[in-house]
Amino acid sequence: MRKFLNLLQKEIKELITLQLFISLLFxxxxxxxxxxxxxxxxxxAMRVQKIAVLNLDDSAFSQNLIRGLKSANFExxxxxxxxxxxAVQWTKGTDINLLLVIPxxxxxxxxxxxxxxIETYSFLRTFSIVGSRSSVIINAVIRAMNEYLSNDYxxxxxxxxxxxxxxxxxxxxxxxxxxxxxxxxxAEKIAGFVSSQSIxxxxxxxxxxxxxxxMVISAIAMEKQxxxxxxxxxxxxxxTAIVTAKMVAAAxxxxxxxxxxxxxxxxxxxxxxxxxxxxVSSGMGDVIQKLGLAMTTKGYIVLGISLFFAILxxxxxxxxxxxxxxxxxxxxxxxxxxxxxxxIPYFLSFFSDPKNLSLPMKIFLYAIPFSHPFLxxxxxxxxxxxxxxxxxxxxxxxxxxxxxxxxxxxxTDRVLTMKLRFGKKKLVI
Amino acid sequence: MDNVLVVEGLKxxxxxxxxxxxxxxxxxRGEIFALIGPxxxxxxxxxxxxxTLLSPSDGKxxxxxxxxxxxxxxFREKISYLPEEAGAYKNLKGIDYLKFMAxxxxxxxxxxxxxxxxxxxxxxxxxxxxxxxxxxxxxxxxKLLLGRALMTKPELAILDEPTSGLDVINALEVREIVKRFxxxxxxxxxxxHNMLEIEFLSNxxxxxxxxxxxxxxxxxxxxxxxxxxxxxxxxxxxxx
Numbered sequence: 001m002r003k004f005l006n007l008l009q010k011e012i013k014e015l016i017t018l019q020l021f022i023s024l025l026f027x028x029x030x031x032x033x034x035x036x037x038x039x040x041x042x043x044x045a046m047r048v049q050k051i052a053v054l055n056l057d058d059s060a061f062s063q064n065l066i067r068g069l070k071s072a073n074f075e076x077x078x079x080x081x082x083x084x085x086x087a088v089q090w091t092k093g094t095d096i097n098l099l100l101v102i103p104x105x106x107x108x109x110x111x112x113x114x115x116x117x118i119e120t121y122s123f124l125r126t127f128s129i130v131g132s133r134s135s136v137i138i139n140a141v142i143r144a145m146n147e148y149l150s151n152d153y154x155x156x157x158x159x160x161x162x163x164x165x166x167x168x169x170x171x172x173x174x175x176x177x178x179x180x181x182x183x184x185x186x187a188e189k190i191a192g193f194v195s196s197q198s199i200x201x202x203x204x205x206x207x208x209x210x211x212x213x214x215m216v217i218s219a220i221a222m223e224k225q226x227x228x229x230x231x232x233x234x235x236x237x238x239x240t241a242i243v244t245a246k247m248v249a250a251a252x253x254x255x256x257x258x259x260x261x262x263x264x265x266x267x268x269x270x271x272x273x274x275x276x277x278x279x280v281s282s283g284m285g286d287v288i289q290k291l292g293l294a295m296t297t298k299g300y301i302v303l304g305i306s307l308f309f310a311i312l313x314x315x316x317x318x319x320x321x322x323x324x325x326x327x328x329x330x331x332x333x334x335x336x337x338x339x340x341x342x343x344i345p346y347f348l349s350f351f352s353d354p355k356n357l358s359l360p361m362k363i364f365l366y367a368i369p370f371s372h373p374f375l376x377x378x379x380x381x382x383x384x385x386x387x388x389x390x391x392x393x394x395x396x397x398x399x400x401x402x403x404x405x406x407x408x409x410x411x412t413d414r415v416l417t418m419k420l421r422f423g424k425k426k427l428v429i
Numbered sequence: 430m431d432n433v434l435v436v437e438g439l440k441x442x443x444x445x446x447x448x449x450x451x452x453x454x455x456x457x458r459g460e461i462f463a464l465i466g467p468x469x470x471x472x473x474x475x476x477x478x479x480x481t482l483l484s485p486s487d488g489k490x491x492x493x494x495x496x497x498x499x500x501x502x503x504f505r506e507k508i509s510y511l512p513e514e515a516g517a518y519k520n521l522k523g524i525d526y527l528k529f530m531a532x533x534x535x536x537x538x539x540x541x542x543x544x545x546x547x548x549x550x551x552x553x554x555x556x557x558x559x560x561x562x563x564x565x566x567x568x569x570x571x572k573l574l575l576g577r578a579l580m581t582k583p584e585l586a587i588l589d590e591p592t593s594g595l596d597v598i599n600a601l602e603v604r605e606i607v608k609r610f611x612x613x614x615x616x617x618x619x620x621x622h623n624m625l626e627i628e629f630l631s632n633x634x635x636x637x638x639x640x641x642x643x644x645x646x647x648x649x650x651x652x653x654x655x656x657x658x659x660x661x662x663x664x665x666x667x668x669x
Contacts (some may be wrong), residue, residue, distance in 0.1 A: 006529060006533065010518070010521070010529045013521060013525070226515070226516035226518075226519070227512050227513075227514060227515040227516055228515065228516060228518055230477075230480075230482060230512040231510060231511075231515055231530075231574075231577075234481055234505055234509075235533040235534075236502060236505040236506045236534065412484065413482075413483045416477075416482060416483070417443070
C-alpha cells in the first residue's frame with residue numbers, strides 16, 4: 001500500500017501541471033464571460049423595443065392594435081412619411097428592427113368581416129436568435145389580435161354560443177401513463193421536461209471519459225517517450241500497482257476537471273435557460289411527482305455507480321491504447337477511437353429510441369459499454385431496473401477483461417515492444 | 430570471486446528475428462563487466478532481460494541464486510537499471526524524483542533519507558536539485574539518474590551506455606563514480622560501444638556481435654590474445 005500511495009502521489013503531481021491550471025482558469029473565465037454576455041444580451045432583448053409604425057388607417061381598430069403592441073413591451077414610433085417605400089427607407093436609417101404598416105381601410109374591412117393584410121418588415125441586422133426575437137413577438141401580438149377579433153365577430157353573429165365552443169367543438173383531455181402510474185398532462189411536454197433535466201448526464205460522462213482517458217494515454221506515452229517507464233518497471237513494485245495508480249490519478253484529476261467544466265457550463269447555460277426552465281418546472285412538478293419521473297437519491301446513487309463503471313472501462317481501455325502509442329503525438333491520435341465509442345451512444349440515445357432500432361443496431365449499441373450510462377436515467381425513470389443492472393454488470397465484466405489484458409501487457413515484454421505504427425498500419429509485437 | 434549473476438545460453442527472439450543466439454557470461458561481486466559491440470549487436474536486449482524488462486526466449490539467468498523466470502521480483506529488489514538516454518519525470522523536482530524512487534527500496538524514513546543523501550552526493554547538482562528536472566541539461570539528467578541508480582547500493586547495477594551523449598567532463602565524472610562504487614562492492618554490468626571507456630572502466634569484457642559473444646576476458650588478456658593495442662583493434666580481430 002505504501003508503494004502504491006507513493007506511485008499515486010507521483011502520478012497526481014505529474015498530472016497537476018501549470019498548463020492544467022491555466023487551461024482550467026481559462027475555461028472558468030470563458031464560461032463566466034459567455035454567461036455574462038448571454039445575460040446582457042437577454043436583458044437587452046427583454047427591454048422595451050422600438051417599432052416603427054406607419055398607420056394609414058387611423059381607425060379604432062388600428063389604435064387597438066398599437067395599444068396591443070405597447071402591452072407586449074414595444075415602443076411604437078410613428079413614421080413621419082405616409083408612403084410604405086419611404087417608411088422602409090426611414091426605418092433603415094434608424095436602429096429600429098421592425099416596421100409595421102397598417103393599410104388604409106383596415107378598420108373598415110374588419111368591421112365588414114373582410115380579410116385585411118397588415119405588413120411587417122423585419123430588418124435583419126444579425127442572424128442570432130436574440131436578433132430575430134422581435135419578429136416572433138410581433139407575430140404573437142397579431143395572433144392575439146386575430147383571436148380577439150374573431151371572438152368579437154362570432155359574438156356578434158352568434159351571440160348564444162361562446163366563441164371558444166364554436167372554434168373548438170372537440171376538446172381533448174390528455175393523460176400520460178408511465179408503468180402503473182397515470183397523470184393529466186401532454187406527453188411531449190413531460191418527455192421534453194424529463195430530457196431537459198437529464199441532459200447534463202451525457203455531457204458530464206463525455207467530459208470525464210475524454211479527459212481522464214486522455215490523461216492516462218498521455219501519461220503512459222510520455223513515460224515511454226522519456227524512457228521513465230523502463231526504469232519504473234524494474235523497481236520492486238507490482239505492475240498492477242503501476243497501472244492502477246495511473247488510472248486512479250487520471251480518474252481523480254479528470255473528475256475535478258470535469259466538475260469545474262460542469263459548474264462553468266451550468267453557470268453559462270443557467271443564464272440562458274434559467275428563467276425558461278424554472279417556469280416550465282413550476283407547472284410540471286405535480287405531474288412529474290405523480291408519474292414518478294423525478295430522480296430519487298437512490299436513483300442518483302445508481303446513476304453514479306453506472307458513471308463510475310463507465311469511467312473505469314474508459315481508463316482501462318485508455319491504458320491499453322497508451323501502451324500502443326509510441327510517443328505523445330501517437331497518443332493524441334489513439335484517443336480518437338475512444339471518443340467515437342462515446343459519441344456513438346451519445347447521439348444514438350439522444351436522437352433515437354434504442355428500443356426502435358433494428359436488431360444489429362441494437363446489438364451494436366448495447367455492446368458499447370458507454371451506451372449503458374447514457375440509458376441509465378431513462379431506464380431508472382421507467383423502472384427498467386433489469387436493464388440498469390445488466391448495464392452495470394456488463395461494464396464490470398468489460399472492465400475486468402480489460403484490466404486483465406492491461407495487467408498482462410504490463411507484466412510481459414509487450415509493454416515495451418507493442419506499438420501501433422501509423423505509417424505502416426500494422427501492429428508490431 | 431563469487432558470481433552474483435550467471436547467464437547461460439540466453440536466447441531472445443523478436444518474432445522471427447533472433448536477437449540473442451545463446452550467450453553466456455557471469456559477473457562477479459564488485460566486478461565491472463562490459464558488453465561491447467556495434468549497434469544492434471544485442472547488448473541492450475541482454476541488459477533488458479537481466480533487468481527483468483524482457484523475458485528470455487530460452488536459456489537461464491540466475492542472480493544471487495534466484496531464477497529470473499521464476500522470481501523476477503527478487504531481481505528487482507537488488508538490482509538497479511539505468512536505460513540508455515533515459516529521462517526523469519519533467520514535472521518533478523530532482524529531489525522529489527530521488528525521494529519517489531528511494532521509497533520503493535527503503536524500509537524506513539531514515540533509510541529513505543540515507544538513499545537521498547547518497548544520490549545527492551553522486552549527482553552533485555547542488556541547489557539545482559530543487560528545480561524541476563525538465564530544466565536540466567542532458568549531463569545533469571544523466572548524473573541525477575546515476576545517483577538514483579546507485580543510491581540504494583544495489584547488488585548489481587545495470588548501466589546501458591552510461592555516458593551516452595555526455596560531454597568529456599561529465600563522461601569522466603560518471604566513469605569515476607561507477608569505478609568508486611564498484612570498489613565499494615557493487616557489481617556492474619554495462620554496455621557501451623565506446624571501446625576506450627570500456628578499457629578504462631571494466632574488469633572483464635565480452636565482445637558481442639549479431640547476438641553472439643565472440644570473446645570474453647580482461648581487456649589486457651584480450652589485447653594480448655589478439656595482439657592489439659586497444660579494444661577497438663581487439664574487436665576488429667575478433668570479427669575476422
